[in-house]
Amino acid sequence: xxxxxxxxxxxxxxxxxxxxxxxxxxxxxxxxxxxxxxxxxxxxxxxxxxxxxxxxxxxxxxxxxxxxxxxxxxxxxxxxxxxxxxxxxxxxxxxxxxxxxxxxxxxxxxxxxxxxxxxxxxxxxxxxxxxxxxxxxxxxxxxxxxxxxxxxxxxxxxxxxxxxxxxxxxxxxxxxxxxxxxxxxxxxxxxxxxxxxxxxxxxxxxxxxxxxxxxxxxxxxxxxxxxxxxxxxxxxxxxxxxxxxxxxxxxxxxxxxxxxxxxxxxxxxxxxxxxxxxxxxxxxxxxxxxxxxxxxxxxxxxxxxxxxxxxxxxxxxxxxxxxxxxxxxxxxxxxx
Amino acid sequence: xxxxxxxxxxxxxxxxxxxxxxxxxxxxxxxxxxxxxxxxxxxxxxxxxxxxxxxxxxxxxxxxxxxxxxxxxxxxxxxxxxxxxxxxxxxxxxxxxxxxxxxxxxxxxxxxxxxxxxxxxxxxxxxxxxxxxxxxxxxxxxxxxxxxxxxxxxxxxxxxxxxxxxxxxxxxxxxxxxxxxxxxxxxxxxxxxxxxxxxxxxxxxxxxxxxxxxxxxxxxxxxxxxxxxxxxxxxxxxxxxxxxxxxxxxxxxxxxxxxxxxxxxxxxxxxxxxxxxxxxxxxxxxxxxxxxxxxxxxxxxxxxxxxxxxxxxxxxxxxxxxxxxxxxxxxxxxxx
DNA sequence: CTGAAAGCGCTTACAG
DNA sequence: CTGAAAGCGCTTACAG
Numbered sequence: 055x056x057x058x059x060x061x062x063x064x065x066x067x068x069x070x071x072x073x074x075x076x077x078x079x080x081x082x083x084x085x086x087x088x089x090x091x092x093x094x095x096x097x098x099x100x101x102x103x104x105x106x107x108x109x110x111x112x113x114x115x116x117x118x119x120x121x122x123x124x125x126x127x128x129x130x131x132x133x134x135x136x137x138x139x140x141x142x143x144x145x146x147x148x149x150x151x152x153x154x155x156x157x158x159x160x161x162x163x164x165x166x167x168x169x170x171x172x173x174x175x176x177x178x179x180x181x182x183x184x185x186x187x188x189x190x191x192x193x194x195x196x197x198x199x200x201x202x203x204x205x206x207x208x209x210x211x212x213x214x215x216x217x218x219x220x221x222x223x224x225x226x227x228x229x230x231x232x233x234x235x236x237x238x239x240x241x242x243x244x245x246x247x248x249x250x251x252x253x254x255x256x257x258x259x260x261x262x263x264x265x266x267x268x269x270x271x272x273x274x275x276x277x278x279x280x281x282x283x284x285x286x287x288x289x290x291x292x293x294x295x296x297x298x299x300x301x302x303x304x305x306x307x308x309x310x311x312x313x314x315x316x317x318x319x320x321x322x323x324x325x326x327x328x329x330x331x332x333x334x335x336x337x338x339x340x341x342x343x344x345x346x347x348x349x350x351x352x353x354x355x356x357x358x359x360x361x362x363x364x365x366x367x368x369x370x371x372x373x374x375x376x377x378x379x380x381x382x383x384x385x386x387x388x389x390x
Numbered sequence: 391x392x393x394x395x396x397x398x399x400x401x402x403x404x405x406x407x408x409x410x411x412x413x414x415x416x417x418x419x420x421x422x423x424x425x426x427x428x429x430x431x432x433x434x435x436x437x438x439x440x441x442x443x444x445x446x447x448x449x450x451x452x453x454x455x456x457x458x459x460x461x462x463x464x465x466x467x468x469x470x471x472x473x474x475x476x477x478x479x480x481x482x483x484x485x486x487x488x489x490x491x492x493x494x495x496x497x498x499x500x501x502x503x504x505x506x507x508x509x510x511x512x513x514x515x516x517x518x519x520x521x522x523x524x525x526x527x528x529x530x531x532x533x534x535x536x537x538x539x540x541x542x543x544x545x546x547x548x549x550x551x552x553x554x555x556x557x558x559x560x561x562x563x564x565x566x567x568x569x570x571x572x573x574x575x576x577x578x579x580x581x582x583x584x585x586x587x588x589x590x591x592x593x594x595x596x597x598x599x600x601x602x603x604x605x606x607x608x609x610x611x612x613x614x615x616x617x618x619x620x621x622x623x624x625x626x627x628x629x630x631x632x633x634x635x636x637x638x639x640x641x642x643x644x645x646x647x648x649x650x651x652x653x654x655x656x657x658x659x660x661x662x663x664x665x666x667x668x669x670x671x672x673x674x675x676x677x678x679x680x681x682x683x684x685x686x687x688x689x690x691x692x693x694x695x696x697x698x699x700x701x702x703x704x705x706x707x708x709x710x711x712x713x714x715x716x717x718x719x720x721x722x723x724x725x726x
Numbered sequence: 727c728t729g730a731a732a733g734c735g736c737t738t739a740c741a742g
Numbered sequence: 743c744t745g746a747a748a749g750c751g752c753t754t755a756c757a758g
Binding site for chain 1: 753
C-alpha cells in the first residue's frame with residue numbers, strides 16, 4: 055500500500071493539478087476556496103488516507119501540538135492512581151485535538167527536564183499536576199511565558215487553575231461526622247507545602263466553626279509522610295480516646311489502618327476512620343472506608359480543555375472549581 | 391534577557407561572520423571544520439545560551455526526537471507503580487539524549503491514538519509496556535515498520551525484548567518454599583493473555599520438576615482478575631488445607647490477604663503467602679510479604695537505551711534478560 | 727477563488 | 743576547511 059515515501063501536500067497538488075496553497079487551504083479551512091475544489095481535495099485525501107506531517111505544520115506555524123505534563127518526582131502510589139485517571143482524561147481531550155502529551159518528571163523542584171523541553175521548542179503548554187507554595191516550576195513557566203494551567207489551587211491569581219472543591223468537600227464530610235455526635239475527630243495530613251493540604255484543613259475547620267464548636271488544635275497533625283510517624287500519632291490518639299481519625303489522603307489512611315490492625319483496634323467499633331481522598335487502595339478494604347470522591351477523569355479533561363484554549367489565545371476562566379461526592383461506608387458506621 | 395524572538399543558527403552565523411553551515415557543523419560535530427572556528431561557535435553558543443529548535447532539526451533530518459510509551463488502558467494500581475518506576479528510568483535516559491517521551495493510551499487493543507502519532511510523524515519509536523499473546527499493537531508496529539521494543543517477553547523473535555528473568559525468579563522462590571517442606575502450594579495468576587502470566591507459571595512448574603515432585607494442577611488458578619473470584623478460590627483452598635498461596639502479582643496478593651483477614655486466618659501461622667511480584671502495596675503490610683524483587687528503574691533505562699540504539703540503526707540484542715531478587719519476609723516464616 | 731514565492735529553523739550534498 | 747543553495751513539508755502574506 056505504502057509506496058515508499060510518505061505522501062505530502064505536494065503529491066496531492068500534482069495529482070489534482072492545483073497548487074500546494076490550495077491543498078493547504080482545503081485542509082485547514084482557512085482562506086477563501088471554491089466549494090468544489092475543496093471537495094475534490096478532501097475526497098482525494100480521504101481516499102488516499104493522507105495524514106499531514108504535524109512537525110512541518112508545527113514548524114510553519116511555530117507550534118508543536120504537544121503539551122507537557124509536569125509530574126512531581128516524589129509521587130507515591132496513591133498519587134499515581136490520581137495521575138493515571140487524570141492522564142486518561144487529558145489524553146482523551148488532547149488526542150481529539152491532534153495534540154500529544156509528553157511527560158516531564160520534576161524531581162524535587164529540579165525543572166531542568168521541563169526547561170529543556172521548552173528551550174528546545176518542543177511543547178506549546180504545560181499542565182502542572184499539583185500546586186505547592188513557593189512553586190518554582192510555576193515561577194519558571196511564568197517567566198518563560200509558557201501557557202500553563204495548574205491542577206489544584208493557588209493564591210496566585212495569575213495562575214490558571216482547575217481544581218475540585220476540596221474545601222467544601224472536606225467541610226461536608228466533617229460536618230456529617232459532627233452531626234452524628236462524634237466530637238474528637240483527629241485530622242492527619244501530609245506535606246504542608248502542598249496547597250491542597252491547607253485547603254483540606256480549612257474545610258475541616260469550616261465545619262467546626264459552622265457548628266459553633268471549638269477545634270482542638272492538638273488533634274491536627276500535618277507533614278505526616280512516614281509510616282513510623284503515623285504509627286506514633288495513632289498510639290497517641292488512642293491514648294487520648296480519639297473517636298475518629300480522618301486521613302487527608304489514602305496513603306495516610308492506609309498507615310492508620312495498618313497500625314490499628316497491628317494494635318487489634320476494631321473499625322468502626324473501637325474507632326472510626328475516614329479519608330478526605332479516595333483511591334482504589336481503600337475501595338476493597340475490610341471494612342470499607344468512608345471517603346470523599348472526585349471525578350478525576352473529568353478533572354483531567356477540563357484541565358486539558360482549558361490549556362488548549364489558553365494556547366489558542368481564547369479566554370479562559372482564571373479558576374474552575376469542580377464538584378465532589380461523599381461516600382459513606384462501614385468505617386464510620388454507628389455501632390449500637 | 392530575551393530579545394523577543396528566539397535565537398537561531400542564522401543569528402549566530404551573522405554575529406560571528408560565518409555561514410549557517412559552519413554553525414551547524416560546529417554544533418553537530420559532523421563534517422570537517424577548523425578547530426578554532428568550532429571553538430568560537432561553541433563559545434558563543436554557551437555564552438548566549440543558544441538552544442536549537444529541535445522541531446526544525448527534526449524536520450530536516452526526518453526525525454522527531456520523541457518516543458511513545460504505549461500504555462495499556464486497563465492498567466490497575468499496581469501496574470501503575472511499575473509504570474511509574476519504569477517511566478522514571480525511560481525518562482532519564484531519553485532526556486540525556488535530548489529525547490522526549492509521549493504517552494499513548496491503548497484501551498483494549500484500540501491502537502488509534504498510537505496510529506495517529508505515527509501517521510502524524512510525531513515519534514521515532516515506541517516502547518510497549520507489556521507483551522500479550524496475539525498482540526495487535528505489535529503487529530501494527532511491525533507492519534508500519536516503526537522501531538519498537540517490548541518490555542516483557544514474546545515468542546516472536548522479530549520483536550526486540552527487554553525483560554526481567556521472571557521464569558528463573560519464580561522457579562527460585564517456589565524452590566525455596568518446597569525446600570522448606572511446604573508441598574501444597576497454590577498459585578493464583580492473572581490475565582492469561584499476558585505473556586508474563588505463563589512465564590511465571592513456567593517458573594513454578596520448573597521448581598516442581600527440578601525437585602522431582604508432581605504438580606497438582608488443581609492448585610493452579612489463572613485469569614483471576616476480580617476480588618470476588620479470588621475470594622471464592624481462597625475459600626476453596628482453605629477447605630483443601632492448602633499450605634501456601636502464591637499470588638502472581640500484588641493486586642492478587644492483596645485480594646488474598648483481604649479475604650484471609652475477613653476469615654480471620656492468620657498469616658503465616660495458619661497459611662503462608664508469597665507474591666511473584668512486589669510493589670509498595672505489600673511493603674508495609676502486616677505481616678510483611680515474601681516476594682520477588684525487580685529493578686524496574688533499570689528495566690526502564692535498559693529498554694530506552696535499546697530503543698534509542700534501534701532508532702539510530704545500531705545493532706541491538708534481540709532479547710535482554712535482567713536479574714531479580716528474592717525477598718523473604720514474615721509471611722512465609724515457619725512457626726514452631 | 728487561486729497560485730508563486732518566501733518563510734519556519736535546521737541539515738546536507740555539492741562545489742570550491 | 744568553508745559556504746551557497748536546495749531541501750525537509752507545511753503555512754501565509756501578497757498579487758492577481
